[in-house]
Amino acid sequence: MSTKRKVLIIGAGRSASSLIKYLSDKSTKENLQIILADIDLEAAQKLAGDLQNIKIEIFDIFEESKRSKLIKDSDLVISMLPARFHMEVAKDCLKYGKHMVTASYISPELKALDDEVKAKGLVWMNEIGLDPGIDHMSAMQVLDRIRDKGGKMLLFESFTGGLVAPESDTNKWNYKFTWNPRNVVVAGQGGVAKFIQEGKYKYIPYQKLFRRSEILKIGEYGNFEAYANRDSLKYREAYGLKNVLTLYRGTIRRIGFSRAWNIFVQLGMTDDSYEMENTEEMSYREFTNSFLPYRPHDTVELKLRNYLHIEQDDILWEKITELELCNPHKKIGLKNATPAQALQKILMDKWMLQPEDKDMIVMLHIFGYELNGEKKQIESHMVVIGDDQKYTAMAKTVGLPVAIVSLKILNKEITTPGVQIPIKKEVYEPILEELSKYGILFKEERTKYLGYNPDLLWG
Amino acid sequence: MSTKRKVLIIGAGRSASSLIKYLSDKSTKENLQIILADIDLEAAQKLAGDLQNIKIEIFDIFEESKRSKLIKDSDLVISMLPARFHMEVAKDCLKYGKHMVTASYISPELKALDDEVKAKGLVWMNEIGLDPGIDHMSAMQVLDRIRDKGGKMLLFESFTGGLVAPESDTNKWNYKFTWNPRNVVVAGQGGVAKFIQEGKYKYIPYQKLFRRSEILKIGEYGNFEAYANRDSLKYREAYGLKNVLTLYRGTIRRIGFSRAWNIFVQLGMTDDSYEMENTEEMSYREFTNSFLPYRPHDTVELKLRNYLHIEQDDILWEKITELELCNPHKKIGLKNATPAQALQKILMDKWMLQPEDKDMIVMLHIFGYELNGEKKQIESHMVVIGDDQKYTAMAKTVGLPVAIVSLKILNKEITTPGVQIPIKKEVYEPILEELSKYGILFKEERTKYLGYNPDLLWG
Numbered sequence: 053m054s055t056k057r058k059v060l061i062i063g064a065g066r067s068a069s070s071l072i073k074y075l076s077d078k079s080t081k082e083n084l085q086i087i088l089a090d091i092d093l094e095a096a097q098k099l100a101g102d103l104q105n106i107k108i109e110i111f112d113i114f115e116e117s118k119r120s121k122l123i124k125d126s127d128l129v130i131s132m133l134p135a136r137f138h139m140e141v142a143k144d145c146l147k148y149g150k151h152m153v154t155a156s157y158i159s160p161e162l163k164a165l166d167d168e169v170k171a172k173g174l175v176w177m178n179e180i181g182l183d184p185g186i187d188h189m190s191a192m193q194v195l196d197r198i199r200d201k202g203g204k205m206l207l208f209e210s211f212t213g214g215l216v217a218p219e220s221d222t223n224k225w226n227y228k229f230t231w232n233p234r235n236v237v238v239a240g241q242g243g244v245a246k247f248i249q250e251g252k253y254k255y256i257p258y259q260k261l262f263r264r265s266e267i268l269k270i271g272e273y274g275n276f277e278a279y280a281n282r283d284s285l286k287y288r289e290a291y292g293l294k295n296v297l298t299l300y301r302g303t304i305r306r307i308g309f310s311r312a313w314n315i316f317v318q319l320g321m322t323d324d325s326y327e328m329e330n331t332e333e334m335s336y337r338e339f340t341n342s343f344l345p346y347r348p349h350d351t352v353e354l355k356l357r358n359y360l361h362i363e364q365d366d367i368l369w370e371k372i373t374e375l376e377l378c379n380p381h382k383k384i385g386l387k388n389a390t391p392a393q394a395l396q397k398i399l400m401d402k403w404m405l406q407p408e409d410k411d412m413i414v415m416l417h418i419f420g421y422e423l424n425g426e427k428k429q430i431e432s433h434m435v436v437i438g439d440d441q442k443y444t445a446m447a448k449t450v451g452l453p454v455a456i457v458s459l460k461i462l463n464k465e466i467t468t469p470g471v472q473i474p475i476k477k478e479v480y481e482p483i484l485e486e487l488s489k490y491g492i493l494f495k496e497e498r499t500k501y502l503g504y505n506p507d508l509l510w511g
Numbered sequence: 512m513s514t515k516r517k518v519l520i521i522g523a524g525r526s527a528s529s530l531i532k533y534l535s536d537k538s539t540k541e542n543l544q545i546i547l548a549d550i551d552l553e554a555a556q557k558l559a560g561d562l563q564n565i566k567i568e569i570f571d572i573f574e575e576s577k578r579s580k581l582i583k584d585s586d587l588v589i590s591m592l593p594a595r596f597h598m599e600v601a602k603d604c605l606k607y608g609k610h611m612v613t614a615s616y617i618s619p620e621l622k623a624l625d626d627e628v629k630a631k632g633l634v635w636m637n638e639i640g641l642d643p644g645i646d647h648m649s650a651m652q653v654l655d656r657i658r659d660k661g662g663k664m665l666l667f668e669s670f671t672g673g674l675v676a677p678e679s680d681t682n683k684w685n686y687k688f689t690w691n692p693r694n695v696v697v698a699g700q701g702g703v704a705k706f707i708q709e710g711k712y713k714y715i716p717y718q719k720l721f722r723r724s725e726i727l728k729i730g731e732y733g734n735f736e737a738y739a740n741r742d743s744l745k746y747r748e749a750y751g752l753k754n755v756l757t758l759y760r761g762t763i764r765r766i767g768f769s770r771a772w773n774i775f776v777q778l779g780m781t782d783d784s785y786e787m788e789n790t791e792e793m794s795y796r797e798f799t800n801s802f803l804p805y806r807p808h809d810t811v812e813l814k815l816r817n818y819l820h821i822e823q824d825d826i827l828w829e830k831i832t833e834l835e836l837c838n839p840h841k842k843i844g845l846k847n848a849t850p851a852q853a854l855q856k857i858l859m860d861k862w863m864l865q866p867e868d869k870d871m872i873v874m875l876h877i878f879g880y881e882l883n884g885e886k887k888q889i890e891s892h893m894v895v896i897g898d899d900q901k902y903t904a905m906a907k908t909v910g911l912p913v914a915i916v917s918l919k920i921l922n923k924e925i926t927t928p929g930v931q932i933p934i935k936k937e938v939y940e941p942i943l944e945e946l947s948k949y950g951i952l953f954k955e956e957r958t959k960y961l962g963y964n965p966d967l968l969w970g
Contacts, residue, residue: 243784243785244779244782244784244785246785249805250805250807252800252801252805253787253788253789253801254801254802254803254804254805255779255787255801255802255850256779256802257777257778257779257782257802258718259717259718259776259777259779260777260778260779264804317718318716318718318719319716319719320703320714320715320716320718320719323703323716325702325703326702326703326705328712328714329712330712341711342711342712342713342714343713343714343715343716344713345713345723346708346709346711346713348709391714
C-alpha cells in the first residue's frame with residue numbers, strides 16, 4: 053500500500069466546509085490524508101466533524117518552524133487564509149517545491165514568483181473559488197466555444213451575487229448577510245466604477261453607483277438588479293476581449309435593494325474613513341440624526357424623509373422602519389466606531405442568516421457576438437442554493453472548485469506550471485464537468501442580440 | 512548709520528506682492544534690506560518692480576549651500592513657499608538662530624521643533640495670512656473681549672470666501688478663480704465635514720456637502736451662502752471653546768454656487784483619484800457624456816438634465832450652458848487627466864480673472880454668548896476688494912499680516928518665543944490695528960441671539 057498523499061489545508065474558515073468534505077469523501081479511494089491547520093481548534097473541529105482522514109493541526113501562520121514543517125511534509129497546500137497571509141505560505145511552498153491552491157486574487161508579490169514556480173514545475177492555481185473562480189471558468193468555456201467557431205465577441209457582461217434563498221427571503225430588503233457583512237457595507241468604495249458600453253468608457257462615482265443599477269431577468273428566478281463593479285476591465289486581456297465593444301461586471305441584488313441602500317450612501321453612513329464621537333452610548337436614533345440637519349422642531353423621521361425625499365408610503369420608508377434606524381433605545385455599543393461599523397451593527401440585528409435559513413448564489417453571463425455576419429446573444433446563468441448553514445451555497449461554490457482542482461493537480465491531470473488563474477481549457481473543462489455533478493452548473497439560452505444597439509432596442 | 516536689517520523672503524508667488532510692497536515702503540524708515548529669493552527670476556522681477564531696497568536672489572530651495580548662506584545672512588526669514596517646503600527653511604533658521612514667519616498651517620514636524628525654538632528665544636509665527644491668519648486674530652479679539660467681561664461663549668461660527676468683486680461679477684456662477692483653481696475643484700474632498708450644533712455632533716459627507724449650505728447676510732453686500740469646512744473643530748481648544756454648544760466653519764460663495772457645483776459632484780467630475788481614458792483628444796461633450804448612461808437616442812443635454820433632474824428653464828441649466836460642458840468642438844487637451852483636472856480646464860476657460868477684474872475677500876464671524884443671564888450675539892464681518900491684478904484682495908489679506916508681524920518681530924514688539932499662531936493679545940492687537948490702516952477691518956453689529964434655539968426661532 054502506497055503512502056497517503058498529504059493535502060494541507062491552512063485556514064478553517066466557513067468557506068472550507070465543502071472543500072474539506074469533498075476531499076474527505078474521496079480520501080479513501082484517492083489515498084489522501086487531509087491536514088487541517090488553523091489557529092482555532094474549535095473552528096477546525098467543527099469543520100472536520102466526523103469526516104474521515106482528517107488530522108487537525110493547531111498553529112499560528114507566523115510560527116515559522118511549524119509552518120515550514122507542515123508544508124514540507126505535504127504534497128499540496130491549499131491556503132484558505134485571508135489573502136494578505138498567502139505570501140507566508142507561498143514562500144515555503146516555493147522553498148519545498150509544493151503545489152499551491154488559493155481562491156484569492158493574485159497579488160503582485162505572488163505574481164512575481166511566476167518564473168521560479170515554473171522553473172520548479174509547480175502548479176500554483178489561484179482565483180479558483182466562486183468570484184473569482186467559477187466566473188472565469190464558465191465565461192471562458194463559452195468565449196472559447198464562440199471564438200473556436202469563428203465568432204467575434206461584441207459584448208460581455210458578467211454578474212454575481214450572494215443572496216438569501218427564496219424560501220428564506222423574509223425581510224423587506226430581500227437580503228441577508230451570507231458572507232462577510234463588512235464587504236457589503238463598504239461595497240463600491242475606494243474607486244470609480246469604470247466600464248465600456250458600445251466602445252465608450254463610462255464612469256460611475258460612488259454617490260451614483262446605486263442609482264445606476266441594471267435590471268436582470270434570470271430564468272425562473274425572476275428579476276434582479278446589478279450595480280457596477282469597480283473592476284469591469286480587469287480581465288479584458290486575460291479573456292481575450294481587447295476589442296470588445298461592451299464590457300461590464302456587476303453585483304447582483306434583488307430589485308429595490310440598491311435604491312434603498314442609496315439612502316445609507318447619501319447620509320454618509322457607509323463611510324469607513326473616520327471615527328464618530330460617543331458611539332458606545334449612541335442610540336440608533338442619534339446615529340441617524342448625526343447625519344441630518346439640526347432642526348429641533350422636526351422628528352428624526354420627518355427630517356430623514358424630507359432630506360432624502362422619501363414619501364411616507366414609499367416602500368423605501370418601510371425598509372428604513374424595518375431596520376429600526378430611528379430607535380432611541382437600541383445602542384450602537386461600539387467604541388470609536390466608524391459610520392460603516394455602526395451601520396454594520398444595525399444591519400446585523402436584522403440581516404443575519406437564521407439557523408434554518410439557506411443562502412443562494414446567482415451568476416449570469418451575457419455574451420454578444422457576430423458569427424457569419426449575424427449578431428447573436430447567449431445568456432448563461434447559474435443558481436445554487438445552500439444545503440444548510442454549514443454547506444452553504446457560498447461554501448460549495450467557493451470550496452468545491454478549490455477541492456476539485458487540488459485533486460486534479462495531485463493526480464497530474466492538471467500539470468502546466470506557473471502562478472495562474474483557471475482560464476485554460478485543460479483546467480476549466482474537467483472542473484466544470486465535475487462541478488455539474490454537485491448541482492453547480494449553467495443554463496444557457498440564446499436570446500435576441502440586444503447589445504446597446506438603438507435600432508434593435510426600438511425595433 | 513547702523514547696518515540694514517535683512518529680511519529674507521523666500522518664494523515670489525502672487526500672494527507676496529502686498530507683503531513686499533509693505534516692507535519696501537517702510538524700508539528706508541525702518542532700515543530694511545529685503546532679499547527676495549525665488550527660482551524664477553521673471554516672477555521675482557515682476558513682484559519687485561521698481562520698489563526700493565529689494566535685492567533678488569535666484570536659487571532652488573534644495574540648493575543647500577546657497578539656502579544656508581542666505582538664511583545665515585538674514586535677520587528674519589519669511590517663507591512664502593508651498594507648505595511642504597517650509598521644513599528645509601526651518602532647519603536652517605533653527606541652526607542659525609533666525610526668526611521665521613509663514614502663512615501656512617503648522618505641520619507636526621514644525622511643531623516638534625517648539626522646545627528648541629523657545630530655547631533659542633526665536634519667534635516662529637505661522638498661520639498669519641488670511642485664513643488661517645486674520646480669522647484667528649479677529650476671532651480672538653472678540654472672544655477675549657467677551658470673556659474678559661465675564662461672558663460665556665455659546666456659539667462660534669466663522670466663514671471666509673475668496674470671491675470676485677461685485678463690479679467684476681459677470682458670469683452666471685457669480686464666481687471666478689481668485690486663487691489656486693485646483694483647491695476649488697477638489698474642495699470638500701478627503702474627509703467628512705464635522706461640526707457641532709447645539710451640543711450635537713453633525714457629519715456631512717461629500718455627496719451632500721453642497722446641499723447643506725447655510726445662507727448668510729453680510730452688511731450691505733447682500734446674501735451669500737457657505738458650505739461646511741472639514742475642520743470646524745480644529746481650533747476648539749486653541750480658541751478656548753471646549754464647552755461651546757455650536758462650532759462651525761465654512762467657505763463663502765454667492766448664493767446658488769453650491770447648488771450648481773453639486774452637479775459636478777454628483778456626476779463625479781471633481782474626482783482626482785484616477786485618470787480617465789483618452790483625455791487629450793476628448794471633447795467637453797465626450798467628457799460630460801462619460802459620466803452619463805449610454806442611451807444613444809437621447810442627446811447629452813437631455814441625458815444630463817434627466818439624470819440630475821434639472822428643468823430646462825432652471826438657472827442651473829443656464830450655468831451649465833455657460834460653461835459649454837456639452838460643446839463637441841472644444842477639447843480637454845490634457846494627457847491622462849483626472850476628472851478634476853479636466854473639469855478645471857473647462858472652468859478655467861470661463862472663470863479666470865480678466866486683467867481689469869478685481870477680487871473680493873469676505874469674512875464673517877458670529878459670536879453667541881451669555882452675559883449676566885442674557886443671551887447675546889455679535890456678528891463681525893470684513894470685506895476687502897482688490898486694487899488690481901497685482902495687489903489683489905487675496906494678496907493684501909495674506910501678505911500684509913505677514914509683513915506687519917515680521918516688522919514687529921524685528922522691532923522686538925513681539926518677543927514671546929516659540930512655534931506659534933497669532934492668538935495672543937500682544938500679537939493680534941497691534942497687527943489688527945495696523946491692518947485697519949490698509950482698509951482691512953471688521954464691522955461689528957449686535958444682533959438678536961438666534962443660536963439654534965427653536966423657541967427664539969419661532970418667537
